[in-house]
Amino acid sequence: MAAEDEEFTAEAGEVLTVEIGPEAAGERVDKALAARLPELSRARLQALMAEGRVSFQGRPLTSGSGKAQAGTYAVEVPPVEPADPQPEAIPLVVLYEDAHLIVVDKPPGMAMHPAPGSETGTMVNALLAHCGASLSGIGGVARPGIVHRIDKETSGVVVMAKTDAAHQGLSALFAAHDIERAYVALTRGAPQPPWGVIEGAIARSTHDRKKMAMVKAGGRHAITHYRTEATFGPPEKPLAARVACRLETGRTHQIRVHLASKGTPCLGDPVYGSGSPAPAVRAAMAEAGLMRQALHAAVLGFRHPVTGETLRFESPLPADMARLVAVLEGL
Structure with a gap:
């Protein structure tokens, strides 16, 4: 997965x-x-x-x-007892839905499934209310319908299965990396060179169990293609940048780890954003109300696992990141 x-x-x-x-x-x-x-x-x-x-x-x-x-x-x-999520009438921004799957534009702050500290208000709770009893059990009791996950504070496009056939088909596509996934990150400084490929295995950090890290031995192979779309501040030494990232693999925290490895972590990242942005950027973040890592799943494309139709979905920047870009453009 x-x-x-x-x-x-x-x-x-x-x-x-x-x-x-x-x-x-x-x-x-x-x-x-x-x-x-x-x-x-x-x-x-x-x-x-x-x-x-x-x-x-x-x-x-x-x-x-x-x-x-x-x-x-x-x-x-010890193993965690499987949760039994309850339906909750939470509004969803549905980009596509048929009898087999549903594509949603997830807001920041919503966890994908119940977990310690986020037992309610999750995507699973919302899906159970939206889709009804047909969703129950697909992919497991605790995570019905979930095929892939993005972090609680990352916004953007996600797809969930409504039938076992769709779940199996989507899982196979993700396992084969036969999915188009593009993200937008707002970074501290700008990566050098402005575009390229970040390649390096990722594993759990031996120093902090909440973090992932690039490792020389072991771990899971990870590849991120990136391209700087805009820089903010002095051209000779940008204070921040808008960076498009395309995933060739999908490892835990991959983009956040890879961008941090270049010294340009996502703005607002509480885990990988070591070091402080320039004062002007901190002021811009405060003005924009950014309270999370500035990372957004902007594009998701795949072949429908049941009908074979080619599907592609785009999500505009959410309000907090869009406001931050507008303020940064004035630097």
């Missing part, structure tokens, strides 16, 4: 390995572990300890109040 900008959480049934150094020895063990596992709260870690799922060098820990020791800790995250 392709999953560009997939919402990132600890995997079901996963064992997380954590190294605690001498500098943290003596802290409460739940506090020390929580600082190194930001996806798990101290309360969650305490509950896992009570269940015997946290160990220090092979020895189970039963209390989070003990003092941390330098060494290796293992935290077993």
Whole structure:
């Protein structure tokens, strides 16, 4: 399953390995572990300890109040119980719909499916209300109809299946990368050269489990084609840019990781946007009301998995990114 900008959480049934150094020895063990596992709260870690799922060098820990020791800790995250999403009458911008599939222009701030912290108000909740009981079970109870995912704070075009045949056909297209997907990013600075290909395997960061990272060994091969459409600020040293990105593969957080690797992360990216934009750009972001990463899934094209018809959908920039472009043009 392709999953560009997939919402990132600890995997079901996963064992997380954590190294605690001498500098943290003596802290409460739940506090020390929580600082190194930001996806798990101290309360969650305490509950896992009570269940015997946290160990220090092979020895189970039963209390989070003990003092941390330098060494290796293992935290077993048990499989998450499948959610049973409920229909919610949430308005959707439907770009296309037939008996087999539905294409929606997703707003920023909407998660694709229920997950810890986003149990309601998701695309799945909205689809269950829009499509009715026919959607239930397609692709699994927790994620009915979902074929691909974009991050909660990324806006733009997504396609969902309404039948098993469409789900299987769309999944095959995504697996074969036989899908046209184009994104628009607003970046800090401008990538050099202005156009090209970013190629590099992506895997989970060994330093921060909420992040993905480019790696030299292992990981999944990832290719992003990019082209700078406009720059803002002094031509000799742009303060920001509008960059079109075309995915050849669809890895988790691919565009955000690849653009950050060139020193030009998406504006407003809370995970990969290390460093601060120029003051004029920060002021423009505030004026435009941008509260998220400036990334938009602008184009989605594919062959209909049932009818064979060629379909292509475009979505204009959402209001926050459009306002930001307008303000940046005045720099």
